[in-house]
Amino acid sequence: MRQPLEGVKVLDFSRVLAGPYCATLLADMGAEVIKIERPKYGDDSRHFGPFQNKESAYFELFNRGKKSIALNLKDDRDLEIVEQLVREADIIVENFRPGVMKKLGLDYEKMKAVNPRIIYTSISGFGQYGPYSQRPAYDLVAQAMGGMTSITGHPNDPPTRVGSSLGDMSGALYGAFGSMVALYHRERTGEGQHVDVAMMDTIFSMLETNVLRYTISGENPGRIGSRHPISTPFDIYQAKDGYIVIAVANDSLFKRLCETIGREDLITDPRFITDPLRTKHEKELKGILEKYLADYTVEEAEEMIGIKAGIPCSKIYTIQDVVADEHSRIREMVFEVEHPRAGKMTMVGNPVKLSKTPPQVKKVAPALDEHREEIMEHLNKSVGSVEYGL
Amino acid sequence: MRQPLEGVKVLDFSRVLAGPYCATLLADMGAEVIKIERPKYGDDSRHFGPFQNKESAYFELFNRGKKSIALNLKDDRDLEIVEQLVREADIIVENFRPGVMKKLGLDYEKMKAVNPRIIYTSISGFGQYGPYSQRPAYDLVAQAMGGMTSITGHPNDPPTRVGSSLGDMSGALYGAFGSMVALYHRERTGEGQHVDVAMMDTIFSMLETNVLRYTISGENPGRIGSRHPISTPFDIYQAKDGYIVIAVANDSLFKRLCETIGREDLITDPRFITDPLRTKHEKELKGILEKYLADYTVEEAEEMIGIKAGIPCSKIYTIQDVVADEHSRIREMVFEVEHPRAGKMTMVGNPVKLSKTPPQVKKVAPALDEHREEIMEHLNKSVGSVEYGL
Numbered sequence: 001m002r003q004p005l006e007g008v009k010v011l012d013f014s015r016v017l018a019g020p021y022c023a024t025l026l027a028d029m030g031a032e033v034i035k036i037e038r039p040k041y042g043d044d045s046r047h048f049g050p051f052q053n054k055e056s057a058y059f060e061l062f063n064r065g066k067k068s069i070a071l072n073l074k075d076d077r078d079l080e081i082v083e084q085l086v087r088e089a090d091i092i093v094e095n096f097r098p099g100v101m102k103k104l105g106l107d108y109e110k111m112k113a114v115n116p117r118i119i120y121t122s123i124s125g126f127g128q129y130g131p132y133s134q135r136p137a138y139d140l141v142a143q144a145m146g147g148m149t150s151i152t153g154h155p156n157d158p159p160t161r162v163g164s165s166l167g168d169m170s171g172a173l174y175g176a177f178g179s180m181v182a183l184y185h186r187e188r189t190g191e192g193q194h195v196d197v198a199m200m201d202t203i204f205s206m207l208e209t210n211v212l213r214y215t216i217s218g219e220n221p222g223r224i225g226s227r228h229p230i231s232t233p234f235d236i237y238q239a240k241d242g243y244i245v246i247a248v249a250n251d252s253l254f255k256r257l258c259e260t261i262g263r264e265d266l267i268t269d270p271r272f273i274t275d276p277l278r279t280k281h282e283k284e285l286k287g288i289l290e291k292y293l294a295d296y297t298v299e300e301a302e303e304m305i306g307i308k309a310g311i312p313c314s315k316i317y318t319i320q321d322v323v324a325d326e327h328s329r330i331r332e333m334v335f336e337v338e339h340p341r342a343g344k345m346t347m348v349g350n351p352v353k354l355s356k357t358p359p360q361v362k363k364v365a366p367a368l369d370e371h372r373e374e375i376m377e378h379l380n381k382s383v384g385s386v387e388y389g390l
Numbered sequence: 391m392r393q394p395l396e397g398v399k400v401l402d403f404s405r406v407l408a409g410p411y412c413a414t415l416l417a418d419m420g421a422e423v424i425k426i427e428r429p430k431y432g433d434d435s436r437h438f439g440p441f442q443n444k445e446s447a448y449f450e451l452f453n454r455g456k457k458s459i460a461l462n463l464k465d466d467r468d469l470e471i472v473e474q475l476v477r478e479a480d481i482i483v484e485n486f487r488p489g490v491m492k493k494l495g496l497d498y499e500k501m502k503a504v505n506p507r508i509i510y511t512s513i514s515g516f517g518q519y520g521p522y523s524q525r526p527a528y529d530l531v532a533q534a535m536g537g538m539t540s541i542t543g544h545p546n547d548p549p550t551r552v553g554s555s556l557g558d559m560s561g562a563l564y565g566a567f568g569s570m571v572a573l574y575h576r577e578r579t580g581e582g583q584h585v586d587v588a589m590m591d592t593i594f595s596m597l598e599t600n601v602l603r604y605t606i607s608g609e610n611p612g613r614i615g616s617r618h619p620i621s622t623p624f625d626i627y628q629a630k631d632g633y634i635v636i637a638v639a640n641d642s643l644f645k646r647l648c649e650t651i652g653r654e655d656l657i658t659d660p661r662f663i664t665d666p667l668r669t670k671h672e673k674e675l676k677g678i679l680e681k682y683l684a685d686y687t688v689e690e691a692e693e694m695i696g697i698k699a700g701i702p703c704s705k706i707y708t709i710q711d712v713v714a715d716e717h718s719r720i721r722e723m724v725f726e727v728e729h730p731r732a733g734k735m736t737m738v739g740n741p742v743k744l745s746k747t748p749p750q751v752k753k754v755a756p757a758l759d760e761h762r763e764e765i766m767e768h769l770n771k772s773v774g775s776v777e778y779g780l
């Protein structure tokens with residue numbers, strides 16, 4: 001079966017997370033991704049835990065299906081190899097701080113001169129232009145400066161980081177989307193371009209209407225825990241042995257919830273007859289629900305409210321729960337792969353399920369410099385035979 | 391200037407958030423998006439706040455640059471119009487619960503029979519297959535079942551929803567990426583397909599190495615507030631008048647931090663000489679840093695640590711801060727648009743900055759059924775002249 005990105009060549013100069021995940025999203029779809037790594041040390045994340053038989057699972061997750069060649073980007077002979085690779089490439093992915101690739105002589109302008117059709121995707125903390133462009137960023141900073149941290153957490157607690165590196169992940173995703181848009185554009189026009197994605201911007205774009213709630217009312221959205229800003233009951237509730245989410249955003253679901261918990265009286269209770277009124281009396285309603293839930297385990301409550309009554313409701317899945325979950329297994333979001341050095345490894349799938357060309361995820365990441373011979377042999381053969389133009 | 395998706399026709403059957411945002415990402419890149427809405431009422435989100443002069447800013451944000459036609463999907467005459475639109479379309483976006491489009495006779499199999507080249511992008515809570523497929527989902531449930539809620543928040547607090555609708559936003563993003571991959575595949579092979587994205591899967595895929603930390607160690611990752619799981623000092627710290635983030639993930643940054651705060655003694659302190667040791671003595675280090683920060687305002691601390699010393703460090707931007715921020719303005723992540731009915735509105739940009747074909751975001755959303763005449767006129771003209779094939 002032909003893969004959607006079969007024949008598309010990606011040069012991955014990136015390290016750690018946002019860039020590597022962007023390139024992995026392309027590799028899953030069939031692109032040939034050549035990862036260019038620092039000699040001896042490789043991508044920093046090769047040295048990040050968790051480890052399995054000395055192999056970094058961190059590196060594994062974000063570099064599956066890639067090829068690796070170790071090149072010294074400050075060495076002229078190695079830079080010649082890079083130039084040859086760029087001539088044949090379709091997409092470059094890099095996530096250095098803006099200016100680093102320029103210092104190496106590998107910025108978009110230079111690469112465009114080598115290959116005018118190249119698509120050059122840069123993912124950075126703050127982007128290629130703008131006053132913060134040169135500031136150093138980690139995910140924590142991108143989440144904080146993008147506004148997400150200020151609205152995550154409980155009202156009387158400090159602002160809270162999202163539990164995963166959302167700035168990197170969203171940077172990777174917008175970067176992959178942008179790369180595909182640019183590739184499609186090039187397919188039709190022959191024109192390459194520079195794709196500039198800033199983690200701070202991607203966090204900001206994920207805030208959805210929080211931004212407009214402020215710009216229209218002048219009120220700065222604060223932290224509201226797990227509540228919905230305008231709908232109630234829509235929160236995390238305490239049951240007998242843990243927490244459960246219930247998400248009711250309209251009158252008919254509220255009616256069904258009241259019937260399910262045997263409290264039909266609440267349907268016509270003047271405090272709760274509309275969503276705005278329920279939101280106004282949120283504390284009372286939460287009290288009533290938690291008093292009810294105190295008699296039921298999370299499992300019992302989910303069965304009654306979520307499964308039988310069909311109200312959006314579930315337990316809070318731990319990582320262990322999702323990994324063991326049948327749904328995740330069937331949808332190949334969790335699977336095992338046989339790694340030549342680490343042994344059997346559990347891996348995370350690609351959520352884009354394409355009916356005719358499903359993502360190819362059961363691949364392992366390369367050892368450092370593993371594909372040197374193959375890559376060099378190909379270059380030696382193709383030198384002089386590279387063609388340009390449409 | 392030619393837009394990358396110029397000439398690409400998208401039919402948007404979706405409502406509220408994940409589907410509409412997915413289609414907006416395509417509209418920003420130049421696709422012609424026709425939104426098919428319920429007569430009289432339209433997309434539910436037309437009735438969601440915040441409102442400006444009675445216009446929903448919620449609807450505005452996720453439907454800019456689209457055309458609108460009101461059609462009754464249970465009426466045979468209107469379904470004929472849908473069929474004509476499908477003949478000419480490249481991509482369908484829908485976010486009904488699986489099965490709803492089938493009941494309406496508008497599922498992928500049917501649409502494929504009408505237009506074999508169609509790309510049909512479905513975004514749902516749990517996907518088109520798998521045991522949870524029919525369960526109802528809101529974002530809160532997708533976040534909880536995808537595992538994100540369990541790892542967001544402070545150790546002694548309840549699990550916490552991410553402050554925005556991350557399940558919808560990530561569903562939209564993977565959906566837009568998948569649509570582009572499918573479109574590129576079709577450009578080269580003529581083959582359309584069904585793109586199936588589940589919000590629960592997308593949340594799970596955003597967990598990054600949290601999953602592997604569990605599968606390798608058997609330890610279930612819990613909530614660690616805003617800390618980094620393996621690096622220290624990497625957290626939110628209390629300064630004199632508020633909170634600040636400091637993100638130090640290696641020895642050289644730690645050295646620079648110690649010098650900046652005049653505590654060179656800490657560099658060789660046996661408790662802090664390596665990152666694992668700093669993480670082991672995280673509480674003591676936090677105490678030392680917060681004792682120091684107690685004498686400085688957030689602004690002073692950011693200036694010293696973040697700007698002058700170049701350590702990843704910043705204040706926690708509120709929504710107000712980011713909206714007013716010069717960097718966000720210069721990168722067009724925030725801008726004003728003149729709305730014909732609502733007046734001047736502040737809007738959120740698209741973070742994919744394409745150098746040759748920048749996203750076109752300064753457009754407004756349509757009034758309900760606004761483009762009926764234009765769409766019908768076009769259909770009447772093109773009936774009988776539609777061409778198929780590559």
